[in-house]
Amino acid sequence: MSPSDLAEPSAAPRAAPDFLLPPRAYYAADWYEWEQATLFGARWALVAAADELTEPGDYVTATVGRAPLVMLVGHDGELRAFHNLCRHRGMVLLNGSGRVERSVNCFYHQWRYALDGALEVVPQRKDQFPGLDVDDWGLLPASVAVWEGLVFAHPDPAAPPLADTLRGVPEHLGSHHPGLLRQVSVCRLEARCNWKLFVENHVDVYHLWHLHASTLGDFDHTRFEHVQTGPNWASYEPLKHGDLAGAALTRGTDQIGHLDERDRHGIGAHLVFPNLMMATAAEFFATYVAIPQSPGTSLIELRMRAEAGADAEAITDAALSFIHEDIRACEAVQRAVTSPAFRVGPLALDHERPIESFHSSVLAGMGPTAPMAPGGVR
Ligand code: FES
Numbered sequence: 001m002s003p004s005d006l007a008e009p010s011a012a013p014r015a016a017p018d019f020l021l022p023p024r025a026y027y028a029a030d031w032y033e034w035e036q037a038t039l040f041g042a043r044w045a046l047v048a049a050a051d052e053l054t055e056p057g058d059y060v061t062a063t064v065g066r067a068p069l070v071m072l073v074g075h076d077g078e079l080r081a082f083h084n085l086c087r088h089r090g091m092v093l094l095n096g097s098g099r100v101e102r103s104v105n106c107f108y109h110q111w112r113y114a115l116d117g118a119l120e121v122v123p124q125r126k127d128q129f130p131g132l133d134v135d136d137w138g139l140l141p142a143s144v145a146v147w148e149g150l151v152f153a154h155p156d157p158a159a160p161p162l163a164d165t166l167r168g169v170p171e172h173l174g175s176h177h178p179g180l181l182r183q184v185s186v187c188r189l190e191a192r193c194n195w196k197l198f199v200e201n202h203v204d205v206y207h208l209w210h211l212h213a214s215t216l217g218d219f220d221h222t223r224f225e226h227v228q229t230g231p232n233w234a235s236y237e238p239l240k241h242g243d244l245a246g247a248a249l250t251r252g253t254d255q256i257g258h259l260d261e262r263d264r265h266g267i268g269a270h271l272v273f274p275n276l277m278m279a280t281a282a283e284f285f286a287t288y289v290a291i292p293q294s295p296g297t298s299l300i301e302l303r304m305r306a307e308a309g310a311d312a313e314a315i316t317d318a319a320l321s322f323i324h325e326d327i328r329a330c331e332a333v334q335r336a337v338t339s340p341a342f343r344v345g346p347l348a349l350d351h352e353r354p355i356e357s358f359h360s361s362v363l364a365g366m367g368p369t370a371p372m373a374p375g376g377v378r
């Protein structure tokens with residue numbers, strides 16, 4: 001991104017931002033269920049890296065909203081997404097990730113599907129399913145799209161363009177091109193907090209000085225720039241002294257070769273609403289998704305991309321150094337949200353404004369008829 005692309009703090013509106021969500025947004029089962037139906041039910045979700053899906057039969061599974069999906073490479077080399085459900089009695093077909101040989105076989109009654117989703121084999125078909133037309137019973141299609149080496153899936157086969165979801169973020173990545181990098185690690189972390197606390201923390205500029213005083217203390221938060229693009233958000237801040245090797249987050253090695261001077265000496269944090277976060281640095285491009293598990297728990301799925309041959313462990317540890325601090329803070333807030341004394345006080349004028357924007361997007365996404373929409377939630 002270029003400096004002129006991002007709003008300077010002085011350009012921020014002067015009225016203090018509001019914390020728009022009530023405490024029950026962080027613990028109530030009905031609120032959670034409505035979010036699942038509205039925010040997470042039909043959307044593009046980051047589900048894999050293209051690195052994991054290269055050969056025929058390679059597959060990755062993921063649940064988007066309530067829909068188990070499978071992304072599968074066909075014999076023709078094409079990547080497709082399907083609902084991961086057998087068309088006979090509906091069981092989930094594949095788990096985790098890996099490679100199937102010739103076909104996808106359902107272990108219940110051995111219906112078999114080709115890698116392009118077509119139903120190929122129905123045991124005892126002539127006797128037991130005399131009128132069945134296999135053309136009617138292939139795997140149900142979903143949508144898949146790849147952006148910069150990242151694989152996204154949507155449960156709807158006629159999904160809107162992925163670009164609508166990414167809106168604004170690709171334009172604010174500056175010289176970062178994650179598609180030129182390799183996925184070097186995947187970590188899944190349990191966080192005992194509502195997913196929104198983790199996202200709020202991600203867009204909170206104020207905590208950089210304090211919670212991350214040592215891990216991010218080498219960056220100049222006074223020169224933090226950020227911009228809201230619809231529900232999405234992008235940011236950048238430079239190193240204080242321009243000394244890569246002396247910064248805690250980076251060792252000055254394994255730098256990404258294609259970065260320009262500005263991105264080699266700065267970091268970025270971005271949000272693709274509702275729950276896909278990105279962090280960029282001289283050595284890595286990280287994505288982390290806060291996947292809701294229950295009102296009070298989330299799974300943080302961290303994917304690190306770096307140059308081939310980079311020290312994956314060191315690079316992953318660099319990102320985990322601040323992510324662990326974030327989880328600790330979010331879990332401590334979660335423990336308080338059910339207290340009758342829990343109240344959110346004043347928010348920082350510029351540095352916590354993105355939280356208000358995030359809340360507005362959550363409420364807009366949940367819709368005016370939601371039982372817990374503004375006015376009916378307290
Ligand atoms: S449920 Fe898959 S073959 Fe019966």
Ligand SMILES: [Fe+2]
Pocket residue numbers: 201202207212322326
């Ligand atoms: Fe943080």
